[in-house]
Amino acid sequence: MEMLSYEFMRRAFLAAIFIAGIAPMLGVFLVIRRQSLMADTLSHVSLAGVALGFFLNLNPTITTMLVVILAAIVLEYLRMMYRSYSEISIAILMSGGLALALVLMNLSGGNSSTSIQSYLFGSIVTITSDQVVFLGILFVITTVLFLLFKKLMYVLTFDEDTAHVDGLPVHWMSMMFNVLTGVAIAVMIPIAGALLISAIMVLPAAISMRLGKSFNMVILISVIIGLVGMVTGLTSSYYLSTPPGATITLVFITFFLVVNLIRRLIIMIQRKK
Amino acid sequence: MHYIEVKDLTFYYDDEPVLEGVNYHVDAGEFVILTGENGAAKSTLVRSTLGLLKPAKGQVTIAQKNTEGKRLSVGYIPQQIASFNVGFPSTVLELVRSGRYPKNRWFKRLTQRDHDHVQKALEAVGMWEMRHKRIGELSGGQKQRISLARIFATDPDLFILDEPTTGMDEESRNNFYRLLRHSAHQHGKAILMITHDHEDIKNYADRQIRLVRKEDSQWRCFHMNS
Numbered sequence: 001m002e003m004l005s006y007e008f009m010r011r012a013f014l015a016a017i018f019i020a021g022i023a024p025m026l027g028v029f030l031v032i033r034r035q036s037l038m039a040d041t042l043s044h045v046s047l048a049g050v051a052l053g054f055f056l057n058l059n060p061t062i063t064t065m066l067v068v069i070l071a072a073i074v075l076e077y078l079r080m081m082y083r084s085y086s087e088i089s090i091a092i093l094m095s096g097g098l099a100l101a102l103v104l105m106n107l108s109g110g111n112s113s114t115s116i117q118s119y120l121f122g123s124i125v126t127i128t129s130d131q132v133v134f135l136g137i138l139f140v141i142t143t144v145l146f147l148l149f150k151k152l153m154y155v156l157t158f159d160e161d162t163a164h165v166d167g168l169p170v171h172w173m174s175m176m177f178n179v180l181t182g183v184a185i186a187v188m189i190p191i192a193g194a195l196l197i198s199a200i201m202v203l204p205a206a207i208s209m210r211l212g213k214s215f216n217m218v219i220l221i222s223v224i225i226g227l228v229g230m231v232t233g234l235t236s237s238y239y240l241s242t243p244p245g246a247t248i249t250l251v252f253i254t255f256f257l258v259v260n261l262i263r264r265l266i267i268m269i270q271r272k273k
Numbered sequence: 274m275h276y277i278e279v280k281d282l283t284f285y286y287d288d289e290p291v292l293e294g295v296n297y298h299v300d301a302g303e304f305v306i307l308t309g310e311n312g313a314a315k316s317t318l319v320r321s322t323l324g325l326l327k328p329a330k331g332q333v334t335i336a337q338k339n340t341e342g343k344r345l346s347v348g349y350i351p352q353q354i355a356s357f358n359v360g361f362p363s364t365v366l367e368l369v370r371s372g373r374y375p376k377n378r379w380f381k382r383l384t385q386r387d388h389d390h391v392q393k394a395l396e397a398v399g400m401w402e403m404r405h406k407r408i409g410e411l412s413g414g415q416k417q418r419i420s421l422a423r424i425f426a427t428d429p430d431l432f433i434l435d436e437p438t439t440g441m442d443e444e445s446r447n448n449f450y451r452l453l454r455h456s457a458h459q460h461g462k463a464i465l466m467i468t469h470d471h472e473d474i475k476n477y478a479d480r481q482i483r484l485v486r487k488e489d490s491q492w493r494c495f496h497m498n499s
Contacts (some may be wrong), residue, residue, distance in 0.1 A: 032362065048418065076320055085415070141328070148380070151371070151378070151379050152374075152379055154363075154367075154371055155371050157375060158361055158368070159326055159351075161323075161351055162349065164323070164325060165348070165433075166375040166427075167375055177417070213362070213364055213405070214362070214364045214366075214367055214407075215361060215362055215367055218362040239355065
């Protein structure tokens with residue numbers, strides 16, 4: 001494996017493995033809670049955080065995290081306000097986030113646009129050791145929280161009214177889940193890119209929901225698909241000299257199409273029998 | 274002992290009152306039915322009682338402890354539960370097992386006793402054989418049955434059921450009512466059930482609460498028939 005002889009590729013693969021653990025674990029809940037676009041929304045909002053960092057001359061990762069956490073809280077508040085039309089909250093925040101990002105970029109002068117480009121499309125191969133460590137910590141935190149709160153999240157995701165009657169603090173849990181998703185997105189953005197975050201969070205979950213029968217199985221398959229897709233995408237991008245984030249997303253979309261096609265074929269064959 | 278006590282509850286949808294001055298209670302060991310014409314805000318009353326909706330006025334008290342001094346547990350089946358999250362990736366067994374989590378099992382493993390409860394609940398509704406099926410693959414009636422199994426697995430002190438027998442045949446309905454009456458009278462459970470089935474249930478329920486239209490109101494507003 002010639003590519004693993006490079007330090008930057010080893011870091012990239014380690015980052016890919018961590019992302020493959022974090023993104024699908026959160027993604028399954030996002031998809032079932034019909035919040036697939038939340039990752040996309042928070043990615044757009046995070047651009048405002050990056051722009052704010054450049055505008056205030058602060059570390060963009062910190063400003064992004066603060067802005068995304070705030071957006072995650074607002075998102076939950078809007079979701080409660082427009083219960084039957086939860087996509088309204090997504091539309092408001094997505095447009096608001098992009099608008100704010102553009103205004104702040106303009107106010108900071110042209111200097112920030114190049115860096116914002118890297119946040120938009122990601123640069124997994126330029127990941128630093130610190131970022132890998134940060135991702136590793138996030139992976140451990142997400143996994144521990146998942147194992148601790150899996151049963152609570154199962155009931156919350158199944159039906160919020162049932163969760164309330166079972167004695168769960170529904171709004172707090174939703175808010176905390178949104179905040180965790182926001183933090184994960186803020187950390188993953190410089191690596192995967194804002195435009196591709198959503199795909200990496202949602203596609204493995206969408207594929208596994210077609211394959212798994214039980215809740216636990218869906219989560220497990222989702223993480224496995226995330227892992228295989230990330231490693232395949234990264235390897236392909238190295239040999240094809242294509243952008244890593246975009247390649248990984250295309251790999252996931254290919255998986256999605258293949259899985260659905262095979263499923264359809266199996267159903268057709270079973271019906272003919 | 275009151276498990277539910279509602280005093281002077283008023284509920285508005287936007288600026289329009291739909292419930293006004295409602296008072297009722299449900300005690301441990303009794304099977305109470307809540308009736309009223311279509312649109313009489315029966316589900317709204319139940320949801321306000323549970324804290325799922327916020328009433329404009331009034332006081333709702335749900336007991337903290339049961340008759341044995343332990344934390345009171347509540348089981349709720351909403352209306353049209355059969356149309357729940359169809360894409361939810363779960364087997365029947367997983368869903369019914371989740372009914373045991375409120376029994377202080379959120380952060381603990383389920384015990385053999387919990388598994389026995391789950392099996393009994395699934396057998397009671399005739400769904401044990403289908404325990405490994407994905408819930409999205411079930412028919413409306415089967416989903417109804419596993420919702421009932423989940424609540425039986427929870428074994429709550431207070432059952433709040435919103436038209437749980439929709440789609441059941443007469444025999445299953447009567448068996449179900451018999452089981453509820455037995456749970457109330459023999460095991461001290463409190464049961465509040467919304468129903469349209471006035472005739473069959475007369476033989477089983479202890480008391481009826483009826484929401485009727487307020488004649489002096491310009492709105493389509495309901496209160497209790499006292």
